[in-house]
Amino acid sequence: MVQVFVFLHVLAAIMMGIYLLLPFLSMRIQALTGQAQFGFLSVLFAVNRTGQLALVIALLSGGYLVSKVGNSVAWMIVSVVLFLALGALTGVLGGAMRKALSDPSGSKVKDHLGKIKSMSVIxxxxxxxxxxxxxxPF
Structure with missing residues (x-):
């Protein structure tokens, strides 16, 4: 059973790897115009949602794995805080993307571009x- 949860945990980590690319992809938005910005941001929004789902899977499978292995309490606290911080910031990022995508013509993308780029980097x-x-682990 542990091997199934390790597989799920690693698969979720691979899926969350998009967050390493997201800062570079979000910088590309400003080079596009109008409908192209809207389309590219729609893809990034979908990718963010997938990353959030992977984050939940990683948190749940990691919780099971931690119960099977003896890790320090400090490591567990740091891990949970980092996971929750990433979850919160991806939610803020998704909200900014949703607001930018509220107008199909792409006119609101420029208003939220700074927040999208900074949240992507964080x-x-x-x-x-x-x-x-x-x-x-320590």
Whole structure:
């Protein structure tokens, strides 16, 4: 049973790898115009939703795996805080994307572009920290 949860956990981590690419992809939005911005942002919105689903799967499978292995309490607290922070910030990012996509002509994308780019960078840094904490537990 543990191997099934390890598989789910690793699969979710691979799916969340998009958060390492998202800062670079979000920088590309401003180079596009009008409908192209709207279409590209729609794809990034769908990718963010997939990453959020993967985050939930990783949190649940990781909770089961932690119960089977003896890790320090400090490591568990840091892991949960980082996961919750990433979940919260991806929610804020999704909200900004949803507001930018509220007009199909793409006229509202420029209003929310700064927030989308900054949240993407923060989410990328947080995911990098999560991978580091998971790879090198203390």
């Amino acid at each position: 989410c990328g840094i947080l995911f990098f920290l999560i991978v580091g904490v998971m790879k090198f």
